[in-house]
Amino acid sequence: MEKPSASLWRKIGARYNIIGSECKTCGAKHFPPRIVCRKCGRETKMVDKKFTGNGEVVSFTKIMVPPDMFKDEAPYIVGIIALDEGPKVEGHIIDNGKAIEIGTKVRAVFRTMYVDGDEGPIYYHYKFEPV
Amino acid sequence: MSGIVGYGAHVPIYRIKVEEIAKVWGEDANAIKAGLNLKEKSVPGRDENAATIAVEAARRAVFHSGIDVKKLGAVYVGSESHPYAVKPTATVVIESIMASNNIMAADLEFACKAGTAGVQISMGLVDSGMIEYGMGIGTDTSQGRPGDALEYTASAGGAAFIIGREKKEIIANIIKTVSYTSDTPDFWRREGAAFPTHSGRFTGEPGYFRHTTNATKLLFENTGLKPADFAYAVFHQPNGKFPVMVAKQLGFSDAQIAPGLLTPLIGNTYSGASMLGLAATLDISKPGDKIMVTSFGSGAGSDSFAIEVTDNIDSKRSRITGVRKLMETNKKYVDYATYLKDKDFIKGR
Ligand SMILES: [Zn+2]
Numbered sequence: 001m002e003k004p005s006a007s008l009w010r011k012i013g014a015r016y017n018i019i020g021s022e023c024k025t026c027g028a029k030h031f032p033p034r035i036v037c038r039k040c041g042r043e044t045k046m047v048d049k050k051f052t053g054n055g056e057v058v059s060f061t062k063i064m065v066p067p068d069m070f071k072d073e074a075p076y077i078v079g080i081i082a083l084d085e086g087p088k089v090e091g092h093i094i095d096n097g098k099a100i101e102i103g104t105k106v107r108a109v110f111r112t113m114y115v116d117g118d119e120g121p122i123y124y125h126y127k128f129e130p131v
Numbered sequence: 132m133s134g135i136v137g138y139g140a141h142v143p144i145y146r147i148k149v150e151e152i153a154k155v156w157g158e159d160a161n162a163i164k165a166g167l168n169l170k171e172k173s174v175p176g177r178d179e180n181a182a183t184i185a186v187e188a189a190r191r192a193v194f195h196s197g198i199d200v201k202k203l204g205a206v207y208v209g210s211e212s213h214p215y216a217v218k219p220t221a222t223v224v225i226e227s228i229m230a231s232n233n234i235m236a237a238d239l240e241f242a243c244k245a246g247t248a249g250v251q252i253s254m255g256l257v258d259s260g261m262i263e264y265g266m267g268i269g270t271d272t273s274q275g276r277p278g279d280a281l282e283y284t285a286s287a288g289g290a291a292f293i294i295g296r297e298k299k300e301i302i303a304n305i306i307k308t309v310s311y312t313s314d315t316p317d318f319w320r321r322e323g324a325a326f327p328t329h330s331g332r333f334t335g336e337p338g339y340f341r342h343t344t345n346a347t348k349l350l351f352e353n354t355g356l357k358p359a360d361f362a363y364a365v366f367h368q369p370n371g372k373f374p375v376m377v378a379k380q381l382g383f384s385d386a387q388i389a390p391g392l393l394t395p396l397i398g399n400t401y402s403g404a405s406m407l408g409l410a411a412t413l414d415i416s417k418p419g420d421k422i423m424v425t426s427f428g429s430g431a432g433s434d435s436f437a438i439e440v441t442d443n444i445d446s447k448r449s450r451i452t453g454v455r456k457l458m459e460t461n462k463k464y465v466d467y468a469t470y471l472k473d474k475d476f477i478k479g480r
């Protein structure tokens with residue numbers, strides 16, 4: 001896991017509030033945020049775009065053998081969520097007892113993603129839960 | 132005069148039943164349930180802590196209030212389980228609700244009453260004109276030592292209240308607030324200690340009952356109001372029994388405290404307890420209803436509030452998920468082993 005750094009700190013908007021970007025030239029919405037629009041190149045006029053966090057499951061998988069940092073979390077579910085505004089994002093999906101299937105509607109919640117031992121920092125992140 | 136312009140709550144979806152804990156320690160579940168007037172308690176998910184609960188409650192409060200969050204001038208987060216010893220919970224909250232960086236913020240600790248202290252501070256800042264809106268949050272993922280009596284009650288939850296002074300935005304006026312505070316060693320947790328220590332039976336009389344009673348009586352003296360003037364009353368609820376007893380002693384009926392009595396179903400949410408009780412009571416209140424709230428924090432002190440619901444409560448009602456509904460939606464029971472794992476109580480891992 002990355003130690004707290006300027007680059008990680010700059011991503012707090014994205015990690016806490018799903019703030020991406022929107023190209024005012026063509027209307028394309030991006031998450032994670034981009035500086036240059038795929039379509040518009042040098043004509044890009046990018047502004048911040050806050051996504052609602054509402055969307056639906058496009059695909060998902062249950063992680064049984066996790067990376068070391070999530071060793072105590074398994075089994076857990078990671079999926080691709082199509083946000084209502086368009087972009088597809090990867091995220092953890094919380095088991096709240098409701099079935100998770102392709103097409104399941106989800107909303108974003110605020111959770112810890114990783115706690116670095118007893119003395120390191122706590123990383124917060126959006127996750128998704130079935131509604 | 133300042134009042135509540137919005138509120139929000141959060142209760143984790145996980146629950147553990149008294150029976151599940153009692154069987155591990157060979158105790159009589161029915162006797163415990165009757166003695167504490169409690170059947171189960173909320174348990175935070177592995178990925179929840181006092182900060183994430185504060186954030187979920189604060190986001191709901193901002194949505195309910197309808198205010199421009201950039202005009203929020205202060206955030207105070209009260210908890211006895213702040214995730215860091217040094218590094219504020221309040222900063223996580225302001226960033227996650229997209230508040231302005233031009234904002235006052237601090238964490239508070241006063242056992243179970245730090246959240247209501249945050250409401251009082253917000254009221255002072257709003258009434259003085261220093262800020263337009265302030266937010267007080269009470270949030271906890273409290274710890275009960277395995278095998279200790281507190282293990283049956285120590286739970287997780289929180290609520291956030293936004294204080295403002297625009298008459299057309301206020302859903303409930305705060306008529307008066309008073310406090311009663313003394314140095315009483317009824318319950319404590321030293322720096323670095325994983326679990327709190329309490330003085331057993333000593334905690335009730337000189338702690339909870341003395342402070343709750345004195346603050347409430349002081350409120351009556353200051354306002355000229357009496358129990359019959361209130362539609363509802365909310366007390367801190369370390370278990371399901373104490374608030375029922377203190378309400379009776381002060382002259383309130385069981386019906387007056389019923390809407391705000393949540394501990395029998397979710398346990399003691401510590402800093403969240405009286406504030407969640409108030410939120411649940413506001414959920415069902417009508418314009419003109421008066422509500423009395425008295426919090427209690429060990430150490431010890433009580434904050435007492437006289438609140439009067441305004442006509443605006445109905446127009447904002449569609450913007451809130453009721454506390455009782457939050458408590459019932461997606462409820463999921465965990466066994467004791469999962470509870471130990473999720474609370475990181477298992478050694479050697
Ligand atoms: Zn473009």
